[in-house]
Amino acid sequence: MAGVLAVLFALAAVAPGAAQEGDTATVEVRVWQDVGNEFDIYVSARPAGGSWRTLGTIPLPLDDGTSSSGRFQYGDISLDVPLLGRADPATVEVRVWQDVGGSSSIFISARPAEGDWRILGTIPLPLDDGVSSSGRFRYGNISLDVPVPRRPVSTLAGSAGSLGSSDGQGDGARFGAHAVFSQHRPWALGLAAAPDGSVVVADYYNDAIRRVGPDGTVTTIAAGRGDRDGEAEDARFYHPRGVAVDGRGTIYVADERNHRIRAITADGVVSTVAGTGRWEYVDGPAEEAGIINPRGVALGPLGDLYIIEATRIRRLSPAGQVSTFAGGERNGYQDGWRENAEFFSLQAIAIDDDGNIFVIDINDRGGLEEYSAVRLIDTTGTVQTVLRSDGLNSGGSLGYPAGIAPAGDGGVYLSNTGLHQIVRLTRAGDLEAVAGTGEKGWLDGTRGEARFNLPGPLALSPDGVLFVADQATTVVRAVELARGGLPAGAVPLATYEGPPRAVGVTVTALPQLDTFNSDGFALSPDGYLIGPGSFLNDVRRLAPDGTVTVLAGDGERGFLDGPAEEARFSNPSYVAVDADGNVYVLDGGNEAIRRIAPDGHVTTVLDWLPTGLFSITGLAVDADGNLLIGDESNGVWRLEDGQLSIAARVQPGWLSAIDVDASGRLHYAAGRSFPVTIGSISEVGSVTVLVEAGPGHYGGAFSGWLRDIAVASDGTVYAVDLDYQRVMSISPDGDVAIVVDIQSFPGVTRFDPHAVLVTPEGDLLVSEFNRIWRVTLP
Template identity: 25%
Template sequence: MAKDQGLGGWSLNVQHSYSPATLFTGRTLFLGTGERRNAASIGQAVVHAVGNVGGCTRTGGDPSPVVNPSGIVGAPDGSLYISTADANQIVRVSRDGPVTVVAGVDFYTPGTTADGVPATQARLSYPTDLALAPDGTLYFAERDAYRIRRIAPDGIVWTVAGTGIRGLTGDGGPARLAQIGFVLGLALGGDGSLYISADGHIRRVRPDGLIMRFAGYGTSTSDGAQAMQSAMNPAGIAVAPDGSVYVTDPSANKVRRIGVDGTIRTVAGTGAFGSAGDGNLATLATLNQPSSVLAGDSFGSFVVADGSKVRSVGSDGIISSITGDFNGHFNQFGVFVTNDRLLRDGFFWTTAYAGGFYVHGKLARGAEGSLYVGRFNICEVVKITPAVPGFTVNGILLASDDGSELYSFDAAGRHLETRDGLTNTQIRSFAYDAAGRLVGITDRTGNSTQIVRDATGKPYAIVSPYGQTTSLTVDGAGDLIEVRNPAGEAYSASYYEGELLKTFSTPRGLASDFTYDADGRLTMDRGPSRSVFTLSSTRTDTSVTSQVTTAMGLVSTYQATVLPTSGFLRQTTLPGGIVATSLLGIDSSITNTSPDGTVVTMQRSADARYGVQAPVTASFTARTPSGRTLSMVSSRSITQSDLNDPLSLLTLTDRSTVTGRSWTTTYDRGGRTITSTTPTGLSATSVLDGLGRVSEIDSPGVLPLAITYDDRGRLQAVAQGDRTMSLSYDSNGYLSSVRDPLGRFTNLFNDPVGRVLNSSLQGNSTAITYDAN
């Protein structure tokens, strides 16, 4: 991702990127510091799309237009097709709202009709799942008629598979002459193949109309087996762009993936019934009879309807909840939702027994990128959309891991601005050229740093707000090979083919060189003064073990192991056999064990606004080997002016309690104050200015501090009563003098990069020199 920033393969620490930029694909935040982390976009809201709110009967007793939505599919024009199982109809909801019947003659009258008639004149027999072809052909399953049918673009109904008799015959022959079973899922592949899940099997209707066995004809439940030899009870089914097939197995509480090579593997669920594990690997999470799945990309991302929850799994394998909770509550429409946020309010999502499976809802992807969810036995379809005003469906809003900053990105993953996570004031904004390359960064007070590029887009200078220039040299391959600071000191780098760093040299000529294995993993780091570190790693299906060996033969070992029933264990073994461990539990707890036996356990919970992106510590316990224990319990409460908008914060209160004594910190946006209160009732208040900076501090027993800033955002003065300390700066923006409350001056003289060369106080002077580094 760093090469995409147009800075020669390097990045600036304050500029980040997000990839990819949709709700359904892997969600990786690439930080400018070189770190990366899983991060699902916050700011989603559940809104009513079609049907009745909270029931299946309209005012006056008329039925809902979507009675038990059993299948949903989005069309390119923004409309939705919805099969209404109990109404024996299929309806189309246009982008602007009107609902029209496209198949089925009336409510509650099942039946079957011969081929070749208009779909609006045909009787249907409990239509379930839907699939839409690029040419507009709509496929649907008639569950109780044991058929798959299609509505051609001209509106005429034709049978695709099934004779009307339940069975499992006809493989290798025409699908229209084959018996099929109780159909729960349909999916279209990129080549036009139609996949059918029914009666413990998956079958494939090829584009030439022949039906073939695909999966579920054996007894194996192991990963890595051929799908044909596996045992399953499939329900929802989806085909990824690479041709792999995802299938939910409600009876096994798993989601499985069938690769293009025909092997099957579990991608979510341990097999145990539950709803835990958000923030961890999906294969360590428990599921609640998953019913429907949407494939996101070719890298393993997908969305699953899991009981009363809708959950997403990124390309990194991490699972998180989009909405809903395990106890049967689904967020009421219009209520802001985010990962792991469990609301007590909302509608109860009733489960419906259907052919041995508990079917909780169908999922569909809208043309604009929204997620649609059918609420079975509620007779409603809801839409999950961005909740933050001003953000489009493809706009991305992410929180830093501590929630102190918010990062907004456009649909291409470009970092647009950073905002304060508490006050919502803008901290910095980013400007790009027509090719999407960074050209400027502006802070909250208007100071602008420019990235200067030549006609081809190569960067050759970074110019600070005060005019200092850092020169950049980029070679023909687009790699940054030299950085020369305003003092003329140069750092240089070279690279292997493939952009891996080969050497790095300082202004003194001290060089480090690096060696990698065939997979691009670092195997040796030779630094100045003959320091050598050798690295090696071994991998199994459940663990990675890395070793670092020094030139003196001292070995440190780092092991990461997936524990199927408890979580993710990291163990560090230092020379001499000193061992420390850290266990990330599937319940989002962290247990750290020090070499001396001290055990620290932290239980994390989702932040009220930013979810698992910025988890907060709910409890903390430290226990020494002698048995002494310290415990703390923490909580956070908020109020918002708009439940749909996580940025409409009014107040936020953090409370920490140790042995019955509580400390609280409260932020009040209206008064722009942060007030901290001790268990004895003493309070200190910080007042913020319009840019979110501290402008006043009131502490008990002393005069308040007044803090002022100059027009460039630099600290200008701190006053307490009649005592004032003031600061001045040179033309390069560096601190040049400090006047203390007694009127004495400390003067500082700096070189072009801000290093202090000389300081003086009351006639006494100190000179400072530096080496080339």
């Protein structure tokens, strides 16, 4: 049976509140013996629960020595066992003994590297845990608790990538409860350092307030969805987002969906200190004040509690009065006197000992207008920008930071979320890396070795430990900051490397007249482009020479079938053409699907839409000539013989575009939520994901709006990214590149691609509202 051996090693005491890895890491060792030749010994090792293939099976000749009596011979081996989530391995030295006269008798000793064999003595190891598949070898297992040094960056609590709500110590605890949204809302674990050395956590999706002790033990203070004060075990919250802790241990909570600020006293009583619970903006006495979706809280040195909403900073005074401290109702960006200042979307707040207020303000509308800014309201009430960065896809240095903490020297620590790094922003506006390589992952180690994954909120303890909500809200990490500051350049500053640009691409304008609306189009079998005249209430045809003619519709808004010149449409949009030349039209104003036959006759094939006009994201025709209708929330509908049915569903995310390749396989883009996915769906409904990417503001290659896709004969998918104003290619292997963007059009100030198709020659046609570009690929 398996043995258990504890390898003890004196560790330095850990200061109260300091982050630490457990004292030991469990390593499992397996000793093999050849049944036919009992002197033939092998050793394997792995981290607890890992794979025996980690180090393989190593021969161990028992020729390193004999016992003083000569009865036993032994062999020594030093094992460096890689550990999950740590940059450095656990090193253990193992000695295997064998009775020369009774070769089936095996004993084992172990010690830390360069330790003393006598500490633990020699333990029998029966080789009765199993045999090899061939039956040639038998083996015995043993677990060794190996000491590991504390690392400057360590995991305090939680299990990387595992969601849940369970309490426990270290990796036995779980945070976060929504697999899709938690991945891309790194702010969903609010943090605050408490005076007793613990960390208070607002667990957003579990509607819970939790505490992490200095040893990594997680306990739940209050939990459960609702809106109720009282004893902590009876109280209820609804998506608590931010927390702050005062010197007496009172916890203040930004209870976002309840529109309240709550307090939890040290003896466990929950009360509402501000907010009526209604969606309203009202200053005045705390019990009458209206607070809208509070996102964070921070305590000032004079006892004021500052509250951030989307575009305002509110102040709750010690006397119980709520006032608007800075900002207003409108999204904007304006420095100056605090009452005149404007904020776009406040994400986090921190206050230093002097009373300077720092906030993270972002433009989260997407596209090339994205920015991240750190703004300061100094003690005179003046708002100024310390650093403003364009979005990562526009060459910026900040990737939507989600956490901020005062650095004590006039600067602040930031979670540079999209670049997976912790940085310090100096008062002069310079960025310095603190911890993390910038490579996405989870790895403890030195500050230069550690890896983070979308780090979020920060909290700084009085003794210099920076706590980080990491792994997209599944773990709490700790960064021990060097005494006396951090050496400049000690950790390289992470930068963003976006998708490569395709080379050898040429762009020319297609000859056309302004009377062809190319917001969405399709190619007919005879080489004409078919486009909807959305505001002209007709469907038009563009010839290769640029001549535009009306295919159907008399230009009057209406709903009438019949000959082409008599038919009426109302704001037609998407079109698709089948192999016989039938044109299908989404007749938006009439919420119907119309068909234009090759002779121009118009009929209605569907006089209702399954989910409403604004849910439709495209039309395509499958290999059997059936019409496919993209529906952003339900997937893809198939219209066959007048009957509508679901052809495929796409999860997660909302469907934003569809196309069918030459073989009849359906391709899709789900790009109005995250992660952005592009893939294909077989006839039986199985989904193959070609590429999956996080939000562009966190460094993903795509924005949230993939307007259209087209599939080439070689399987390459071309995607129109409207917000980032570019067309991307995705190879069959999932490699992403920029085909054209604003840089491809000298002298053009804006490029608004709406649709793309692949011509029989292999070129791309890319449409804007009133012009079409031919993109010739190498």
